[in-house]
Amino acid sequence: MPTKKTAYLSLIGIVVLLLQSANLFAHTINYSLEKAPTEHVILFYLKLGFTHIIPQGLDHILFVIGLCLLSNKVKVILWQATAFTVAHSITLALSMKNIIVAPSAIVEPIIALSILFVALENMLLSELKAWRIVLVFLFGLIHGLGFASSLNEIGLPRNKFAVSILSFNVGVELGQIAIILLVFALLVLPFGKKPYYKKWVVFPISIAIA
Template identity: 40%
Template sequence: MNHKWIRQLFASSMLAILTLIAMLGHGTSASAHSGNSVAYSDIQMEDGSIAYDLRIDMYDLRLATAPNDPDVGDFSQEILQKFVTEHKSDVESYLLDKIRLYADSLPLDGALLALEVTEARDQPYAEAKLRFDVSSKPEHFVLDYQPIYDDVDQWHINYVTMALKQDGSDKQSYALNFDNREVELGKISLFRAVKQFFVLGIEHLITGYDHILFVLSLLIGARSIKQILTVVTAFTAAHTVTLLLAGFGVINLPGKLVESVIALSIIYVALNSILNKNASKHNMFLAFGFGLIHGCGFAATLSEMRLDGGQLAASLLTFNVGIEFGQLIIVLLMYPVIHYARRIRWTMPAMSAAISVFGLIWLIQRAFL
């Protein structure tokens, strides 16, 4: 009998057994690659906020947020506790970037309140307690869940339980996977859409300092009520066209390009009113041309929202009407100031120069930084 052959067989068998034991011993770390990556989301409406408690496989989370951590394969309690302590800000940035909640089409601001070590499915898990501010119970709600799929495991599954009534009743359950990553509930009413987007349009114009300075530059270059009405009408017509086209997805210009050209438009119109004695004759064309770009800038605000498809047209139109109303407020407030300031000879050139400086600063920030 060949004893050498027996010894080789015995050695091979022992090696196979030891390899199997090692794999079983490290089953926790290997499980993330075996297609059974699972997370659990519990979403509950509270007073003034939406509570989102996420339990997610610790290995998945660590690999996604701290892939260069030398301890990523160590699952001792001490190392896990160290991770949730030292990488809480990384986890918050990652989750709030990958998990988006929309209430009545508007994105909600969130925060990570706590990150803890827990256990599920006999594996170490992380429990992230997220809170999203919301003023009232939404009629239309969207959960857009993107973590893990593209970073770690395309077979990841997220089991979602939602109760958007404050008493916790009427719970609904969903399973999200690679091909189905969002939940959409309800439908925003026409009245709520009109009211919400009208107010949003006013707020966007009044708080959009670049748009305000552009309108101010146009007013400085105008010499009469007729010219003011002409440039404001041209600007309104132009940005209405591109706002609607961008809102319906017909055009989609790079955000950096749009913001840079808006800054450039402020510089050009402001300097034109100083250097060109016939500026008022050309302001209508400048207002229309640059208004097309400003409309894309207005539409960029809507790109951050999840518009209810059934109310898309109403939302876009009332948002634009809100912008026009805000623009009217600006014109009515500024025109008397400009009218009386013209009596001081150096006032208009000084205002235009100051506006162009702001435009130059914005241009540098948006185009080069």
């Protein structure tokens, strides 16, 4: 009969083996992409960026939804989305180059706080303030570190670093635009100018997001 100690050691061994296998898988993908044609690399990271938002990135989805609720003007929302994209592109690139290293134990709670802050702002403010763009940019820097922690699991081909990270960012942006268009089509355009919009649309959704 195996002892508890033997069972624990076996379990630890299995976990280590799985982690090594995952790491090997990531390196295999990375090596394959280094040998792949550029157009294949572009499509791979475009899809990866998009799926990191839809359907996998619930926290990022909630953040983007929150950005859409305080204004019924497409231009204002796109300015916020642009600030968010520029910011997360900066920290994503720096993190993938190992210039910035931030543990997920710190990044993830700050991302959660950014979602909470936007939700509270939607409930407490009657109109969008100019300084929100600055806050969205700062929050985007943190979200970029969150993207990097996921992308690090697969990595980027060294000989196609620029095109890979650009494709990933474009995929992320396409995912964000899809969410913005959906929120506008379902909520902002039909209800944005109604007198009950704040009370019966913005408040309940912001509470759910928070």
